[in-house]
Amino acid sequence: MTPAFQTVTRYAYLAxxxxxxxxxxxxxxxxxxxxxxxxxxxxxxxxxxxxxxxPPESFQHEAFVFMxxxxxxxxLVFSFFKERGIFTxxxxxxxxxxxxxxxxxxxxxxxxxxxxxxxxxxxRLWKVGSLLPGISQPSMIVSLLAMAVLMARGIICKxxxxxxxxxxxxxxxxxxGLQGENLxxxxxxxxxGLVMLIAxxxxxxxxxxxxxxxxxxxxxxxxxxxxxxxxxxxxAMVDVDFFKKFNDTYGHDVGDQVLRMVSAVMRDAGGGxxxxxxxxxxxxxxxxxxxxxxxxxxxxxxxxxxxxxxxxLRSHKRxxxxxxxxxxxxxxxxxxxxTVSIGAAERxxxxxxxxxxxxxxxxxxxxxxKKGRNCVCK
Numbered sequence: 001m002t003p004a005f006q007t008v009t010r011y012a013y014l015a016x017x018x019x020x021x022x023x024x025x026x027x028x029x030x031x032x033x034x035x036x037x038x039x040x041x042x043x044x045x046x047x048x049x050x051x052x053x054x055p056p057e058s059f060q061h062e063a064f065v066f067m068x069x070x071x072x073x074x075x076l077v078f079s080f081f082k083e084r085g086i087f088t089x090x091x092x093x094x095x096x097x098x099x100x101x102x103x104x105x106x107x108x109x110x111x112x113x114x115x116x117x118x119x120x121x122x123x124r125l126w127k128v129g130s131l132l133p134g135i136s137q138p139s140m141i142v143s144l145l146a147m148a149v150l151m152a153r154g155i156i157c158k159x160x161x162x163x164x165x166x167x168x169x170x171x172x173x174x175x176x177g178l179q180g181e182n183l184x185x186x187x188x189x190x191x192x193g194l195v196m197l198i199a200x201x202x203x204x205x206x207x208x209x210x211x212x213x214x215x216x217x218x219x220x221x222x223x224x225x226x227x228x229x230x231x232x233x234x235x236a237m238v239d240v241d242f243f244k245k246f247n248d249t250y251g252h253d254v255g256d257q258v259l260r261m262v263s264a265v266m267r268d269a270g271g272g273x274x275x276x277x278x279x280x281x282x283x284x285x286x287x288x289x290x291x292x293x294x295x296x297x298x299x300x301x302x303x304x305x306x307x308x309x310x311x312x313l314r315s316h317k318r319x320x321x322x323x324x325x326x327x328x329x330x331x332x333x334x335x336x337x338x339t340v341s342i343g344a345a346e347r348x349x350x351x352x353x354x355x356x357x358x359x360x361x362x363x364x365x366x367x368x369x370k371k372g373r374n375c376v377c378k
Contacts, residue, residue: 010186016193023200030086031078031161032196034094035168038074039189041102042067046185054109061179062109068139068176070101072169076146079153079162135177143173160206164199168192211277213256214263222276222284226354229288229347234295235354236273236285236344237361238266238302241373243281246336250313255281258311258338265306271298284358285342292346292378299342299376307374311336339374341365 001009017036024033045063054062084090147166154162171192178184209221217225240246240262247255259281266275266283273295276284285302287295313334343365351357368377 006183009183009190013186013190013193016190016197020193020196020200023197025086027200027204028083028085029161029200029203030083030091030094031081031165032200033086034078034098035071035075035165035196036193037095038071038098039172039192041098042070043185043189045102045105059110063105064176064179065136065139066105066109068136068173069142070105071172071176072139072143072146074098074101075165075169076142076149079150079165135173139173139176143169160199160202161196164195167195171195214259214277216263216267216275216277216283219276219278222278222286225274225276225286229354232289232291232347233357234287234290234292234344234346235357235361236287236295236299236342237278237358237365238262238283238285238340238342239365239369240281241339241341254313261309261311261338262306262340265309266302269298269302269305271295271301273298273302290346292344295344295346296376296378299344303340303342303374303376307337307339309338311338341368341373342376343368344376344378 017040020036021033024030024036042063045066046060048059048063049056078094081090081094147169150162150166150169153159154166171188175185175188178188209218209224210216211218240258243255243258246258259277262283263275263277266273266285269275269285271287271294272290273285273287276286278284285295285299287298313336343361343363345351345357345360345364347354347357351360364377368375371377
């Protein structure tokens with residue numbers, strides 16, 4: 001590298017971290033903020049020029065050892081905390097926690113002259129000296145544990161940030177382990193910042209185009225999908241019958257469970273239909289390349305599948321733990337029937353635009369309601 005390019009590489013991650021800090025504040029993603037704060041504090045320790053008991057070279061080595069444990073441990077701990085903002089009491093406490101850890105390290109190594117490396121590298125379970133000469137055994141253990149937990153959480157909870165932090169941890173470990181490389185820290189920090197930036201973009205996209213309650217694509221996603229439509233297609237509007245009565249009688253929690261159940265059945269519907277949450281108790285099924293006659297059998301199957309799928313209202317006396325034997329519970333949940341009315345319309349000479357097709361499907365839905373509900377009209 002030329003000297004100018006080395007300078008850019010050495011400080012480019014700072015601009016990326018600043019942008020991430022602003023984005024994490026605006027999008028209420030405090031975990032990203034505390035992750036980059038942890039990395040920035042470690043870099044500050046490496047660049048610190050204070051009179052210490054041990055020589056500067058030894059102090060920097062101790063800072064790398066501290067960095068290899070500090071970053072993955074805090075990412076793991078903060079993964080179990082809720083997003084409670086940055087400029088709040090909770091955010092201030094977490095910032096103080098990070099700073100306190102760094103001050104304790106300065107007191108231990110810089111003032112008292114104790115060696116973290118001698119405590120943490122007395123023995124090794126495996127050899128990685130040729131690859132990462134500065135990595136310590138506790139750092140490897142904490143990093144692997146944090147990666148395993150975060151990966152499991154990312155898969156189970158479908159969290160973009162948990163998967164992103166799973167990639168950030170080995171990058172921070174590599175930055176700590178490659179002590180002989182001057183550009184190791186800024187380069188791996190920059191890659192870690194890019195991973196977190198992608199996670200913020202993915203999460204923002206998911207929030208904008210996915211319905212949080214049902215997990216289906218939202219109305220905004222439907223509009224984007226309709227902009228890509230051409231040729232023949234059918235749009236069906238699906239409405240849950242007597243949904244207000246469900247909410248008034250059993251509460252909004254039960255209403256939410258009904259919507260989740262309907263969305264689960266729609267997600268498994270055949271015929272190549274794409275389900276969307278339109279709003280409230282209304283859903284949309286989009287059938288690209290199909291006319292109404294082709295889509296009707298699949299819509300009838302969908303209506304019947306929802307009607308046959310009994311909804312169990314959990315009893316207040318239901319035991320917290322699942323009984324070992326069936327029938328040994330003290331109370332059974334009430335069985336409720338959920339039905340839907342469906343109105344469908346296709347693109348034709350009369351209805352050329354997607355908005356016109358949706359209005360025609362709404363009109364057909366209104367006829368299905370007047371007809372007695374739990375039916376399909378075109």
